[in-house]
Amino acid sequence: MANFELMRELTKAEGGKIILLVMDGLGGLPHPQTGRTELETANTPNMDRLAREGSAGLSIPVARGIAPGSGPAHLALFGYDPVQYNVGRGVLSAFGVGLTVGEHDVAARGNFATTDANGIITDRRAGRIATEEAAKRLELLKTIKIPGVEIDLVSEADYRFVLVMRGANLSAHISDTDPQVTGKHPLKAEATAPEAQHTADLLNQWIGEAQRVLKGQEPANNVLMRGFAADPKLPKFKDVYKLNPACVAVYPMYKGVSQLVGMEVIQTNAHDSTQDEFDKVAQVWPQHDFVFCHIKYTDSRGEDGDFDAKVKVIEGVDAALPTLLDLNPSVLIITGDHSTPATYKAHTWHPVPTLLYAPGTAMPANVTEFGERACLQGALGQFYAVDLMPLALAHARRLEKFGA
Amino acid sequence: MANFELMRELTKAEGGKIILLVMDGLGGLPHPQTGRTELETANTPNMDRLAREGSAGLSIPVARGIAPGSGPAHLALFGYDPVQYNVGRGVLSAFGVGLTVGEHDVAARGNFATTDANGIITDRRAGRIATEEAAKRLELLKTIKIPGVEIDLVSEADYRFVLVMRGANLSAHISDTDPQVTGKHPLKAEATAPEAQHTADLLNQWIGEAQRVLKGQEPANNVLMRGFAADPKLPKFKDVYKLNPACVAVYPMYKGVSQLVGMEVIQTNAHDSTQDEFDKVAQVWPQHDFVFCHIKYTDSRGEDGDFDAKVKVIEGVDAALPTLLDLNPSVLIITGDHSTPATYKAHTWHPVPTLLYAPGTAMPANVTEFGERACLQGALGQFYAVDLMPLALAHARRLEKFGA
Numbered sequence: 001m002a003n004f005e006l007m008r009e010l011t012k013a014e015g016g017k018i019i020l021l022v023m024d025g026l027g028g029l030p031h032p033q034t035g036r037t038e039l040e041t042a043n044t045p046n047m048d049r050l051a052r053e054g055s056a057g058l059s060i061p062v063a064r065g066i067a068p069g070s071g072p073a074h075l076a077l078f079g080y081d082p083v084q085y086n087v088g089r090g091v092l093s094a095f096g097v098g099l100t101v102g103e104h105d106v107a108a109r110g111n112f113a114t115t116d117a118n119g120i121i122t123d124r125r126a127g128r129i130a131t132e133e134a135a136k137r138l139e140l141l142k143t144i145k146i147p148g149v150e151i152d153l154v155s156e157a158d159y160r161f162v163l164v165m166r167g168a169n170l171s172a173h174i175s176d177t178d179p180q181v182t183g184k185h186p187l188k189a190e191a192t193a194p195e196a197q198h199t200a201d202l203l204n205q206w207i208g209e210a211q212r213v214l215k216g217q218e219p220a221n222n223v224l225m226r227g228f229a230a231d232p233k234l235p236k237f238k239d240v241y242k243l244n245p246a247c248v249a250v251y252p253m254y255k256g257v258s259q260l261v262g263m264e265v266i267q268t269n270a271h272d273s274t275q276d277e278f279d280k281v282a283q284v285w286p287q288h289d290f291v292f293c294h295i296k297y298t299d300s301r302g303e304d305g306d307f308d309a310k311v312k313v314i315e316g317v318d319a320a321l322p323t324l325l326d327l328n329p330s331v332l333i334i335t336g337d338h339s340t341p342a343t344y345k346a347h348t349w350h351p352v353p354t355l356l357y358a359p360g361t362a363m364p365a366n367v368t369e370f371g372e373r374a375c376l377q378g379a380l381g382q383f384y385a386v387d388l389m390p391l392a393l394a395h396a397r398r399l400e401k402f403g404a
Numbered sequence: 405m406a407n408f409e410l411m412r413e414l415t416k417a418e419g420g421k422i423i424l425l426v427m428d429g430l431g432g433l434p435h436p437q438t439g440r441t442e443l444e445t446a447n448t449p450n451m452d453r454l455a456r457e458g459s460a461g462l463s464i465p466v467a468r469g470i471a472p473g474s475g476p477a478h479l480a481l482f483g484y485d486p487v488q489y490n491v492g493r494g495v496l497s498a499f500g501v502g503l504t505v506g507e508h509d510v511a512a513r514g515n516f517a518t519t520d521a522n523g524i525i526t527d528r529r530a531g532r533i534a535t536e537e538a539a540k541r542l543e544l545l546k547t548i549k550i551p552g553v554e555i556d557l558v559s560e561a562d563y564r565f566v567l568v569m570r571g572a573n574l575s576a577h578i579s580d581t582d583p584q585v586t587g588k589h590p591l592k593a594e595a596t597a598p599e600a601q602h603t604a605d606l607l608n609q610w611i612g613e614a615q616r617v618l619k620g621q622e623p624a625n626n627v628l629m630r631g632f633a634a635d636p637k638l639p640k641f642k643d644v645y646k647l648n649p650a651c652v653a654v655y656p657m658y659k660g661v662s663q664l665v666g667m668e669v670i671q672t673n674a675h676d677s678t679q680d681e682f683d684k685v686a687q688v689w690p691q692h693d694f695v696f697c698h699i700k701y702t703d704s705r706g707e708d709g710d711f712d713a714k715v716k717v718i719e720g721v722d723a724a725l726p727t728l729l730d731l732n733p734s735v736l737i738i739t740g741d742h743s744t745p746a747t748y749k750a751h752t753w754h755p756v757p758t759l760l761y762a763p764g765t766a767m768p769a770n771v772t773e774f775g776e777r778a779c780l781q782g783a784l785g786q787f788y789a790v791d792l793m794p795l796a797l798a799h800a801r802r803l804e805k806f807g808a
Binding site: 029030035058062063064065066067068069070071072073082083086087089092093096343344346347348349350351372373376377381382 | 798
């Protein structure tokens, strides 16, 4: 439900401390030979014990049948209905490449494209130009100066890049310049609300300059912009949950989403191992009552279709768990943001195995190990991801009784 | 949830093909002697295998504790929240007797009633006059001509009939003429919206003529009209799901509801067997990516209270299943629209056993046979019927990821 009014009313500033450990893309499907999923295959004595002694269940990320991206999937785990709190594509892309989006900024996704002598689009993706080639053109774009605004540009893979415009009185109510088909001129950026006219003017000025500096740089001699978005100004953890939260994550996307909900983002290094991340959780533990810790590689190996490697990542997390258990959290939740079965090589809609370990407050039930099929028998049943935060707060004794 | 905005955004025009097989009133309650339900008693080797290899669960037709009629129960299976998308009683009754309701038509339910010399109602049901006697009076009503409109009349059982008025500028915003008590005059049909005045005038004219031709036909010497309704103009499968759907059903009610959501209704005969229906599914399979197939007699035998006969119908469906399996659908769903336990002899609210067979995308779990109690252990858990279509589309790989 994501009923923040109720949360604001019921949450207490005191209570137990919570660790939310998210293994990205944790859920899987059975291996055709063994009939067991990645998590069921992995040797996970620690998680098995926690699932037995705590409560287990399966989390439905957004809605039945919906496979979410990482942005909405994490918002749901944080208690924000991702259909209601829709974070724009430009902002999520900016997070993905490590750009911040402040409250006065506007972010957008860009494609390099090919236009002919008449300015007609002949290829919306500039022949899927290689990342290094795109990076050279991006250097040209970085030379453009538009008075009154600062513009950050970072490459995504291949022909794609991200733009963040920072300045005064900007608005993201801007239409895409990508007409989505070849054979047409790029569209003008247009204000879809009166307050965005100034931003549209600045963007069209920038696009004009971009076309000038890219002249002769075929196949990437033009740009198409889309997904204009601003800081969605989400309610913050401090306000809705009375928590002082921290984020330990390696990938920029997860840091970005955590920042949107008001978490302190802890400094990490790109090649931090699970153990490194858990050590950082331990370091910041005294200063926070909620720590979100994100493990990326379960999802990466699932996307690769590498079943055995995903099993190994899970086993590594299990082996490092004593570092978190030594902190004696009142509540330790282990879950995923969605499923990424190695047999499917992509995000899916399948409910995600979840355990909630909370000595003295969690109901243990019927579960002997941590796995998809085992969790079906658990005390949490199948629940929507947005309900996880109320459950976490309740088990940490941080919620008042509702009504007399 | 039935979020058509999300469905419109995420559905793809390509992907796997889907069969939705609905055994009306499938769910049951235990036989007092054996403790097993109709489905648990039936010998169903094919469904048992599909439940084992696919995902199983239980569908809640509308809401906990709500026993639905066939109209709303099917709308829910098709993904339309039946509380939000309320199809008027007149329209459902028209479908039930095989009348179509086009976009300019208004349908209503009628009772024959008895009024005394002063026009006061003495019996709202005309002594529950027999169907054949009512049919004779209906022939008298069919002689009435009202300029500018065409009027179709068909008998339902006993004292009831259905009226469909076809013409220009008609509106269903008309109040009932049935005061719901004896001792009063029938009410005038009144327009409850200004645009319905013309329709109200035509109806009052028709009712006046009806009273004239029924004079002396006691006990059926008057009519009471209620449930005025028009085409609810539901969003169509093509638009919300990008599917090209067909309906194979024998009973008019199911054809009518399917037509409302934009299915092509396939020609069937009143006495088609399950095998005949499955053969028709096979015939139209190349032209459609979604086929709804409806089996009526599970419900009929449940309503009769004939436990053994309902078991036999289920076994007959199981025996014919290879015809559907030979089509290699990407997704085959077997469910019911509601429960009709033979021990209860009526529709109930009990969640309905459901299996979703989808090689490569369905999660098998803990289920050894297709039955109410077995399905409780299944991967789908208990879910709302409106969530079935998103699940079907997901398993057929017809949904894009939600967000980045």
